[in-house]
Amino acid sequence: MINETEHTAKQDVTILKNWPRLIYRVGRNQAKNILNLISGRSLTTPSLVSATLDQDDVTIAKKWLKDRRQWRDQSIVAQYESEFVRWNQSKHVFAFMGGRVALSACIYALGLQPGDEVILPGYTCVVVPNAFNYAGIDIVYCDIELDTYGLDITQLEKKITPKTRAILLHHLYGLVCRDFEAILNLAKRCGLKVIEDCAHATGAEYKGRKVGNFGDCAFYSSEQSKIFNTTQGGLAVTNDDDLAAKIKEYYDQAPLADDVWIDKLLHNVIINFYQFKHPGRWWLGDLTSLRYASKYQVSTTREEEEGNRPEHYGRRMPAPVAALGLNQLRKIDDYNRKRRETAKLWDQWCQNNGYTPPLVIPNSTPVYLRYPILVEPEKKQNTYWALKNPGVNIGVWFVSHTHPAIREVVGCPNADIAVKQCINFPGVIL
Numbered sequence: 001m002i003n004e005t006e007h008t009a010k011q012d013v014t015i016l017k018n019w020p021r022l023i024y025r026v027g028r029n030q031a032k033n034i035l036n037l038i039s040g041r042s043l044t045t046p047s048l049v050s051a052t053l054d055q056d057d058v059t060i061a062k063k064w065l066k067d068r069r070q071w072r073d074q075s076i077v078a079q080y081e082s083e084f085v086r087w088n089q090s091k092h093v094f095a096f097m098g099g100r101v102a103l104s105a106c107i108y109a110l111g112l113q114p115g116d117e118v119i120l121p122g123y124t125c126v127v128v129p130n131a132f133n134y135a136g137i138d139i140v141y142c143d144i145e146l147d148t149y150g151l152d153i154t155q156l157e158k159k160i161t162p163k164t165r166a167i168l169l170h171h172l173y174g175l176v177c178r179d180f181e182a183i184l185n186l187a188k189r190c191g192l193k194v195i196e197d198c199a200h201a202t203g204a205e206y207k208g209r210k211v212g213n214f215g216d217c218a219f220y221s222s223e224q225s226k227i228f229n230t231t232q233g234g235l236a237v238t239n240d241d242d243l244a245a246k247i248k249e250y251y252d253q254a255p256l257a258d259d260v261w262i263d264k265l266l267h268n269v270i271i272n273f274y275q276f277k278h279p280g281r282w283w284l285g286d287l288t289s290l291r292y293a294s295k296y297q298v299s300t301t302r303e304e305e306e307g308n309r310p311e312h313y314g315r316r317m318p319a320p321v322a323a324l325g326l327n328q329l330r331k332i333d334d335y336n337r338k339r340r341e342t343a344k345l346w347d348q349w350c351q352n353n354g355y356t357p358p359l360v361i362p363n364s365t366p367v368y369l370r371y372p373i374l375v376e377p378e379k380k381q382n383t384y385w386a387l388k389n390p391g392v393n394i395g396v397w398f399v400s401h402t403h404p405a406i407r408e409v410v411g412c413p414n415a416d417i418a419v420k421q422c423i424n425f426p427g428v429i430l
């Protein structure tokens with residue numbers, strides 16, 4: 001295992017080796033920009049990620065980079081947690097360095113043991129099965145429906161065995177999943193625990209309550225491609241006092257993210273803002289990525305894609321990240337309103353172009369992290385089609401059943417279709 005300094009040194013060597021590639025990428029981008037300028041096309045399209053980063057977040061990141069005295073001040077984290085529970089109408093919350101870590105805390109709290117089975121959607125992000133694998137839990141993949149890309153209740157019933165202990169359901173793309181109530185009822189009847197994966201759905205509501213308050217516990221993500229953004233970060237939530245005490249046990253033994261990590265993360269706020277949000281991102285993005293090349297940090301490492309637990313996994317959130325979270329929370333309702341307004345435009349586009357909009361189940365208020373539709377398989381491969389037609393860069397979540405890694409998931413025909421045909425439009429274009 002390598003320590004943090006070695007890790008950074010290793011990354012720096014990789015960056016040095018990657019300079020030619022970086023220069024090539026910048027050159028290619030700028031050549032494209034010149035072509036766009038000549039042909040009168042727009043220089044930017046709405047970004048799929050980091051939509052909620054603004055200049056005020058950059059100011060916060062710079063302030064924390066300049067003055068490091070409060071980096072270990074956990075009262076700011078406590079303030080973030082109490083703001084989140086108030087806003088989310090929940091009882092207990094714990095802030096970690098990723099939704100995936102918050103999920104690991106939930107797994108620990110539920111007392112799941114090696115040999116237990118958990119049912120997961122066969123269309124998910126690889127860090128979700130990873131968290132169960134790290135704990136030695138057996139994973140059973142279940143097919144999804146294609147209305148909201150959530151677990152399909154009829155398939156789910158068939159997957160339950162005497163070893164099943166828990167179901168993980170997700171509200172993908174910010175849509176409240178179609179079979180939500182039926183899954184909760186089934187779990188109750190069978191004595192199974194429910195974990196709600198709200199990584200895409202912070203702020204979505206069902207029957208007037210925020211999702212994440214219906215199962216036994218839930219987790220949220222503030223990774224840079226999500227509803228709100230601290231570059232990396234996540235929250236575990238429960239309304240059950242006993243589970244909260246167990247999550248607290250996990251939380252108390254979790255180390256804080258270290259200084260090298262925090263430094264990189266704060267720089268990534270700046271990088272992401274100039275790459276994805278600033279109106280001049282067509283050139284400022286490249287400039288910033290060159291300037292801070294050594295600070296660039298990916299959310300999911302190669303190790304995680306390969307199924308290994310990285311050294312930095314399992315950490316608690318430090319003050320600078322919580323300060324960003326507090327600022328993002330102030331804006332989240334406004335951005336979620338923008339997402340719903342944007343979705344109306346995509347609804348209209350679907351109607352005009354013969355595509356089916358995602359389902360909004362009765363009594364639900366989605367938040368549309370992205371606006372997913374099923375298209376012909378060749379269109380998922382063809383970014384120029386989307387640039388020409390809806391005029392955006394399409395998102396390709398997910399290109400495998402366990403995005404972005406490839407794991408064997410069999411017997412999930414709807415998930416197979418989603419992998420080949422689901423594209424997503426940006427959630428915020430207004």
Ligand SMILES: Cc1ncc(COP(=O)(O)O)c(C=O)c1O
Pocket residue numbers: 097098099100101124125127128170197199200220221222223232233234299
């Ligand atoms: C469906 C889903 N669940 C969980 C996660 C994990 O969240 P985080 O990146 O904060 O660990 C992600 C994204 O990474 C996701 O897409």
